[in-house]
Amino acid sequence: MIHFIGAGPGAADLITVRGARLLGEADVIIYAGSLVNPALLEYRKEGCQVYDSASMTLEEVLAVMRETEAAGKTTVRLHTGDPSLYGAIREQMDALDVDGISYDVTPGVSSFSGAAAALQAEYTLPDVSQSVIITRMAGRTPVPEGEALRKMASHGCTMVLFLSTGLLEEVERELMAGGYAPDTPAAIVYKATWPEERVFRCTVSTLAETARTNGVTKTALITVGRFLGEDYERSKLYDPTFTHGCRKGIEV
Secondary structure: OEEEEEOEOOOHHHOOHHHHHHHHHOOEEEEOOOOOOHHHHHHOOOOOEEEEHHHOOHHHHHHHHHHHHHOOOOEEEEEOEOOOOOOOOHHHHHHHHHHOOOEEEEOOOOHHHHHHHHHOOOOOEOOOEOOEEEEEOOOOOOOOHHHOHHHHHOOOOEEEEEOOHHHHHHHHHHHHHHOOOOOOEEEEEEOOOOOOOEEEEEEHHHHHHHHHHHOOOOOEEEEEOHHHOOOOOOOHHHOOOOOEOOEOOOOO
């Protein structure tokens, strides 16, 4: 059996209870060493074999899985954050389907959630933004034409950018071309929830300068939008005048 597990955003205790249990039961762990906190390996049992996939190809990862499965043992494939976001798991699962090898997926806390916690912010504020766009800047890995950053920016809602820290000059141009004002609040969250976590608040037009000044070149999320500002409407959920299925509002 192969278990794909989301390791969470960084802190070793932010893996799910199920994920930690499966890690402790695994005979083999293949983990993304360039992204996953190695402290998570402390959950492993004695005698567990560990492979760092940072230098491995897909074919090499699959070979380890097949060998472990043939021996009647259990493999954990440990991915950063939640494996459904930029996890490159589809190609692994498709290959396992061809081989008839069973697998399951345990979700994880995504780093975009970790970034919100670091910012002590709420992405969806009434009268500010009720949508979150999770995307990336096109680089060596392209994005579909319809998902070009300036097109995504045209919505003006909350945005979280993965895998874009090394392209911030282009990010600035695309965000402003899409409609964000230069003074729109933004933030760079470096290694959210890790011991090294750092938060740098800035604006859309100062993202690249902020990253350069603070030596941030990778392992960071870019957040953009007025959710980082001061103005918003109070939620109706706890408004004493608002009636819903669990409470009758008070007439004013």
